[in-house]
Amino acid sequence: MQIFPEKRAVLVKCAGVVLFTALAIAGAAVAHHKDVWPVPDEAKQKKNPVPVNDSTLAAGKATYTDRCSDCHGEKGDGKGPDADMYAPAPSDFTDADMMSDMTDGEIFWKISEGRRPMPSFKNRLTEEQRWQLVNYLRTFAPKSAPKK
Numbered sequence: 001m002q003i004f005p006e007k008r009a010v011l012v013k014c015a016g017v018v019l020f021t022a023l024a025i026a027g028a029a030v031a032h033h034k035d036v037w038p039v040p041d042e043a044k045q046k047k048n049p050v051p052v053n054d055s056t057l058a059a060g061k062a063t064y065t066d067r068c069s070d071c072h073g074e075k076g077d078g079k080g081p082d083a084d085m086y087a088p089a090p091s092d093f094t095d096a097d098m099m100s101d102m103t104d105g106e107i108f109w110k111i112s113e114g115r116r117p118m119p120s121f122k123n124r125l126t127e128e129q130r131w132q133l134v135n136y137l138r139t140f141a142p143k144s145a146p147k148k
Helices: 005-031 054-067 096-100 104-113 127-138
Strands: none
Touching: 054 127, 104 127
């Protein structure tokens, strides 16, 4: 079958548009992947001043249930009732590898600063509540010791 030069040019342009669109979508997906959320080094090194005990974990759980579970799920698995509404999907705190790769300071910074579609909680929760959340989030992947 012979393709006339005019049709060939149209096909090449269409293929280019399809390729460009696919690359743009792939780039956007990578930019929103859970692993691509840069945290300043200073924030990574911040130490959690809130001790882990029954009282602080209960407080963290109450905040989590009120503010986080609709997206991140009751079990912390990222499968809350509202999770399907968002891209990127909510983080899965039961992922021990992901959780152990983050310092407490990183988790605190992410809660504080947010990232679309997750809001910033810097002005919605006290600093103590955010640190309590860090402690409580660690309970979803108990084998995840924070990296030092």
